[in-house]
Amino acid sequence: MDTNLPVSDKPRVVIVGCGFGGLRLAQALRKAPVQVVVVDRNNYHNFQPLLYQVATGALEADSIAYPIRKIFAGQQNFFYRMADVQRVDPAANTLITSVGDIRYDYLVLATGSLTNFFGMESIERNAMQIKSIPNALNLRSFIFQNFEKALLTSDPAERQALLNIVVVGGGPTGVEISGSLAEMRKHVLPKDYPELDLRRMQIFLVEAGPALLGPMSPASQADAKRYMDELGVLVHLNTSIKRYEDGKAYYSDTEFIPTENLVWAAGVNGAEVPGLPAEAVTRNKRITVNGWNLVQGQHNIFAIGDVANMTTADMPKGLPMLAPVAQQHADHLAANLQRMLRLEKPLDFVYNNKGSMAIVSRNKAVVDLPRDIHFRGFFGWLTWLFVHLMTLVGFRNKVVALVDWAFSYFSSDQALRLIIRPFSRKDVRDDQGKKTAEHRTATAEYNATPPAIQETAGR
Numbered sequence: 001m002d003t004n005l006p007v008s009d010k011p012r013v014v015i016v017g018c019g020f021g022g023l024r025l026a027q028a029l030r031k032a033p034v035q036v037v038v039v040d041r042n043n044y045h046n047f048q049p050l051l052y053q054v055a056t057g058a059l060e061a062d063s064i065a066y067p068i069r070k071i072f073a074g075q076q077n078f079f080y081r082m083a084d085v086q087r088v089d090p091a092a093n094t095l096i097t098s099v100g101d102i103r104y105d106y107l108v109l110a111t112g113s114l115t116n117f118f119g120m121e122s123i124e125r126n127a128m129q130i131k132s133i134p135n136a137l138n139l140r141s142f143i144f145q146n147f148e149k150a151l152l153t154s155d156p157a158e159r160q161a162l163l164n165i166v167v168v169g170g171g172p173t174g175v176e177i178s179g180s181l182a183e184m185r186k187h188v189l190p191k192d193y194p195e196l197d198l199r200r201m202q203i204f205l206v207e208a209g210p211a212l213l214g215p216m217s218p219a220s221q222a223d224a225k226r227y228m229d230e231l232g233v234l235v236h237l238n239t240s241i242k243r244y245e246d247g248k249a250y251y252s253d254t255e256f257i258p259t260e261n262l263v264w265a266a267g268v269n270g271a272e273v274p275g276l277p278a279e280a281v282t283r284n285k286r287i288t289v290n291g292w293n294l295v296q297g298q299h300n301i302f303a304i305g306d307v308a309n310m311t312t313a314d315m316p317k318g319l320p321m322l323a324p325v326a327q328q329h330a331d332h333l334a335a336n337l338q339r340m341l342r343l344e345k346p347l348d349f350v351y352n353n354k355g356s357m358a359i360v361s362r363n364k365a366v367v368d369l370p371r372d373i374h375f376r377g378f379f380g381w382l383t384w385l386f387v388h389l390m391t392l393v394g395f396r397n398k399v400v401a402l403v404d405w406a407f408s409y410f411s412s413d414q415a416l417r418l419i420i421r422p423f424s425r426k427d428v429r430d431d432q433g434k435k436t437a438e439h440r441t442a443t444a445e446y447n448a449t450p451p452a453i454q455e456t457a458g459r
């Protein structure tokens with residue numbers, strides 16, 4: 001298939017992924033003397049930090065997504081192709097995609113991350129994850145479907161498993177989704193399901209480490225735990241879920257929590273693109289880059305954001321997988337690419353850590369700022385709302401989110417609980433199995449490439 005990209009006398013910068021990093025980079029190259037080609041499998045930019053609100057019915061899916069073509073309408077040097085990138089062939093300066101090959105002068109991998117199931121196949125097959133809009137809509141449908149089923153069963157054990165929700169991973173995503181579910185249990189579900197005894201619905205938050213919000217300050221960790229206790233979320237620290245099958249989430253060989261609703265928010269891997277030499281890819285599938293975001297062993301391939309493993313003296317394990325890192329990488333790389341075009345030496349990246357925050361529920365959030373500044377409660381919650389509202393793409397999305405939030409704040413209700421895409425565990429398996437199989441096939445194909453090609457790829 002021909003991608004029909006126009007021939008240009010300007011160098012072509014191909015960006016894979018239009019998430020936080022890819023979007024910002026393509027915008028920052030608006031006036032640069034280059035042709036910008038963005039490739040993404042989705043035709044929209046997805047604001048991942050608010051996915052959990054879609055999953056719990058607080059926001060509409062289309063208020064956290066924005067069409068890529070609309071964002072770039074009017075940008076003369078911009079071209080978009082909706083495609084799945086399958087592999088890169090560095091020796092031929094070519095990207096192999098589901099709609100055809102794309103030649104590049106500079107390639108930027110901004111593919112983000114994928115859920116890490118740590119090789120536990122029963123969990124990968126049966127758990128719900130929250131990395132994309134379809135995931136969030138599936139999760140929302142799945143929970144409400146299980147409530148409908150709970151009304152129909154006369155077996156108390158089965159009903160308990162249908163009502164119980166286990167969230168695995170005590171990072172910001174796990175904390176945010178547990179808090180939101182607890183609010184739903186308090187304000188929404190009793191109105192919708194008066195026939196169910198919702199005192200029996202238990203929300204578990206399971207974390208392998210000794211504290212919630214691992215990377216945040218001890219004060220934020222303690223506040224988050226206290227908030228969870230106040231909301232009635234059962235927090236299990238130093239506990240790992242090792243297996244999940246037949247409605248049982250096992251935390252040892254024989255002990256389990258009965259649940260039909262397990263949300264896996266326990267870790268991510270880089271979404272590597274096959275074709276790079278093995279030594280450039282870390283154990284958690286991030287791509288090793290230098291201070292210019294240049295991929296190890298390459299001269300014209302860069303990686304930014306979650307997929308890039310950039311280490312610094314104070315962050316030897318790599319910069320955190322956060323939206324501001326992706327955006328700062330993008331700004332820096334845009335400036336460096338223009339320096340390279342002027343034959344000037346690129347500059348090293350310096351991370352400007354602006355702090356971190358997590359919301360637990362209404363009026364409850366924790367915020368850490370540089371210089372050990374910490375605050376929480378209503379002011380933290382307002383700060384969280386303001387920052388997220390401001391970073392949402394598109395004026396309409398900001399307005400819709402604000403209206404939805406104001407509505408739920410004053411009515412203690414969430415309007416969005418339609419089961420519009422009925423979902424089954426078999427679909428989870430098919431969907432995740434298909435993606436894993438596609439990834440394995442692409443990697444296997446690359447590994448089967450004759451060694452001569454792989455050697456030149458390391459140039």
Ligand SMILES: Cc1cc2nc3c(=O)[nH]c(=O)nc-3n(C[C@H](O)[C@H](O)[C@H](O)COP(=O)(O)OP(=O)(O)OC[C@H]3O[C@@H](n4cnc5c(N)ncnc54)[C@H](O)[C@@H]3O)c2cc1C
Pocket residue numbers: 016017018019020021022039040041042044045046048049050051052083084085086110111112113130131172173271304305306307321322323324326357
């Ligand atoms: C539920 C959740 C909550 C979060 N909350 C916060 C938060 O509160 N604050 C914060 O700072 N960060 C948060 N993050 C992390 C933040 O979203 C990421 O750090 C950020 O999205 C990384 O940006 P990126 O550009 O590297 O990748 P992404 O934004 O993930 O974008 C990657 C893009 O690449 C595309 N893509 C990937 N592979 C391919 C392929 N093979 N072919 C074609 N297209 C491809 C994807 O479709 C996607 O559009 C959260 C993440 C999640 C999942």
